[in-house]
Amino acid sequence: MTTPAATASIPAGLLVEGAREVVTMAGGLRRGSSQDDGGVVSSSVSDLAVACWEGRVVACGPRDEVAGRLASEGLDPGDPARFVRIDAAGGTVTPGLIDPHTHLVFAGSREGEITLRRHGAGYLEILAAGGGILSTVRATRAASVDELVECGRRWLGEMLRHGATTVEAKSGYGLERDAELRQLEAIGRLDAEGPVELVPTFLGAHAVAPEFRDRADAVDAYVRDVVEVQLPAVAQQGIARFCDVFCEEGVFTAEQSRRVLEAGARLGLAPRLHADELRPSGGAELAAELGAASADHLGVPSPEGIDALARAADAGSPVVATLLPATSLFLKGEEYGPARRLIDRGIPVALGTDFNPGTSPAPNLQLVLSLAVLRMGLTATEALAGVTINAAHALRLGDTHGAIEPGRQADLVVWDVPTVEQIPYWLGAGLARAVVKRGRVVWQAGRD
Ligand code: NIG
Numbered sequence: 001m002t003t004p005a006a007t008a009s010i011p012a013g014l015l016v017e018g019a020r021e022v023v024t025m026a027g028g029l030r031r032g033s034s035q036d037d038g039g040v041v042s043s044s045v046s047d048l049a050v051a052c053w054e055g056r057v058v059a060c061g062p063r064d065e066v067a068g069r070l071a072s073e074g075l076d077p078g079d080p081a082r083f084v085r086i087d088a089a090g091g092t093v094t095p096g097l098i099d100p101h102t103h104l105v106f107a108g109s110r111e112g113e114i115t116l117r118r119h120g121a122g123y124l125e126i127l128a129a130g131g132g133i134l135s136t137v138r139a140t141r142a143a144s145v146d147e148l149v150e151c152g153r154r155w156l157g158e159m160l161r162h163g164a165t166t167v168e169a170k171s172g173y174g175l176e177r178d179a180e181l182r183q184l185e186a187i188g189r190l191d192a193e194g195p196v197e198l199v200p201t202f203l204g205a206h207a208v209a210p211e212f213r214d215r216a217d218a219v220d221a222y223v224r225d226v227v228e229v230q231l232p233a234v235a236q237q238g239i240a241r242f243c244d245v246f247c248e249e250g251v252f253t254a255e256q257s258r259r260v261l262e263a264g265a266r267l268g269l270a271p272r273l274h275a276d277e278l279r280p281s282g283g284a285e286l287a288a289e290l291g292a293a294s295a296d297h298l299g300v301p302s303p304e305g306i307d308a309l310a311r312a313a314d315a316g317s318p319v320v321a322t323l324l325p326a327t328s329l330f331l332k333g334e335e336y337g338p339a340r341r342l343i344d345r346g347i348p349v350a351l352g353t354d355f356n357p358g359t360s361p362a363p364n365l366q367l368v369l370s371l372a373v374l375r376m377g378l379t380a381t382e383a384l385a386g387v388t389i390n391a392a393h394a395l396r397l398g399d400t401h402g403a404i405e406p407g408r409q410a411d412l413v414v415w416d417v418p419t420v421e422q423i424p425y426w427l428g429a430g431l432a433r434a435v436v437k438r439g440r441v442v443w444q445a446g447r448d
């Protein structure tokens with residue numbers, strides 16, 4: 001650790017003190033019974049501290065131990081030029097939340113589809129009739145990058161104040177080269193603006209573009225466009241880190257998805273999938289075969305798909321199962337995905353908002369934690385692992401993000417409740433007291 005002279009106006013250190021519980025998530029990816037191990041440190045007298053220096057965690061534990069560790073590094077937490085101090089006031093400290101699946105950047109809204117669904121229309125039926133994703137495509141194509149940035153900024157602010165410090169964000173509402181590039185550019189600009197860190201994903205294969213839909217070979221022709229026109233331009237632009245596909249019967253088959261994901265991988269974009277959301281479509285099997293970073297939704301994976309994910313996890317190449325319960329809630333489905341079965345089979349589970357204007361206008365990961373506990377049978381700790389260390393692994397950030405351990409990026413949330421169990425329990429309440437990104441307080445309750 002370096003200790004340069006404290007000349008900068010912003011102190012390089014941060015000390016969170018007075019916590020009753022720190023859920024560290026130290027020790028790496030959670031799967032099976034370890035998903036319920038939060039690496040919790042607790043103190044009945046609320047004297048726990050977390051110290052950070054130059055954006056990284058330095059120490060965590062009882063206040064005296066942390067002070068001793070800082071002293072051994074020649075750091076005095078009492079020096080206001082060097083340390084910002086925040087009082088956790090008997091609350092809980094967790095790693096900053098990570099949302100591993102969002103469609104953050106779009107234009108317009110789709111509240112009218114609630115009425116269509118009330119009259120019996122299905123999600124894929126609305127899409128086939130030119131609505132759904134395609135209606136957001138029309139609005140997004142018409143928007144400038146500035147407008148996309150503005151819309152994304154609004155919802156990122158909501159995510160932040162509910163504890164999110166890292167958020168994956170997909171394109172997929174352009175469905176043609178230039179509009180996809182504009183979405184990715186907006187994501188890149190929001191990431192540079194901060195404080196929330198964004199992980200960009202290219203999702204050209206989100207639906208078949210309207211220009212292709214009247215052709216007899218519509219889906220294959222559009223897949224060719226994604227592979228031959230969109231992907232090379234996306235790789236050249238250099239913003240996207242992942243390539244995603246909506247692998248679903250009636251959208252892209254497993255075979256078409258494979259073509260897109262393999263082409264993406266050849267260009268350096270790691271694969272992740274929307275898999276088996278509404279029907280078993282071979283998505284989980286494909287994710288395991290390709291060594292995808294994650295298989296998302298998994299509302300109704302086949303038994304073979306679950307077997308394939310379990311084998312990958314046992315073989316040490318886990319594909320994270322990223323479940324999206326706010327989408328199930330919003331589409332009024334009764335099917336929240338087989339979360340317990342996945343955990344019992346040793347498959348690491350993450351949770352995300354799936355924030356988007358059609359199926360999950362929900363920017364709040366705290367709500368997702370509540371749904372995971374109330375509707376999917378997860379414990380509070382299993383759910384929290386799903387939006388911290390396991391979500392970090394789903395984004396291939398598992399070595400640097402998602403836990404409070406010395407050397408890791410200092411992304412933290414100080415919660416206004418004394419135990420992890422109370423985070424999903426106060427349904428819909430805003431419980432974050434302070435949010436810390438790279439060792440700096442970036443949001444505090446009552447100050448925005
Ligand atoms: O993850 N399932 C596909 N894509 C999004 C929905 C996008 C939309 O309807 O606009 C999802 O739910």
Ligand code: FE
Pocket residue numbers: 101102103274354
């Ligand atoms: Fe999605």
